[in-house]
Amino acid sequence: NAGVTQTPKFQVLKTGQSMTLQCAQDMNHNSMYWYRQDPGMGLRLIYYSASEGTTDKGEVPNGYNVSRLNKREFSLRLESAAPSQTSVYFCASSARFGSTAQNTEAFFGQGTRLTVV
């Protein structure tokens, strides 16, 4: 049982390059999230997907796009990387709230450390 798997773990990009961060979960969760973690700022939500085929912008969506390919997979794309996007990116998933109140916690991947130079 792998939980939430992110690839790659590390990446260095030049300004203007593009890349896609991949995320997959095997817990049959409906909701998936992309967060970025920056020192002193905690985790901030980039995009959210409530279910297959739906996505919504979070707090800091500029410069990113997402795709919910199917129930398992939720990818994050940087079309033209900027140094301000240097961060650690986390994918997470959770059961849809309301299914049962006991299943409200989110499960996180190991993170992708991205450096844009």
Place this chain on the structure above:
Amino acid sequence: AQSVAQPEDQVNVAEGNPLTVKCTYSVSGNPYLFWYVQYPNRGLQFLLKYITGDNLVKGSYGFEAEFNKSQTSFHLKKPSALVSDSALYFCAVRDFTRFQKLVFGTGTRLLVSP
């Protein structure tokens, strides 16, 4: 908007002593509160949650948290700290107003000295 605050950037404690990591919340309605731990170069691991019921919630690795509605607090505690507890701890609240996302505090670094 739903939010949580972690007033301490860092907490230092000696091994064997009790530890407390503080969290206060601001929500409309009933709060759904969580604690996560992050070890170096790792993802966030779920420790415990408060949904309803007993104000003292027990979680993983001997941690517990006390929900206090009058003080709007959800402090993380452990009776006897271990060096291996040294990590970054995040408090979070479920935000039902938007996306049902988790809203995180800024984190508290716990350092347990031998």
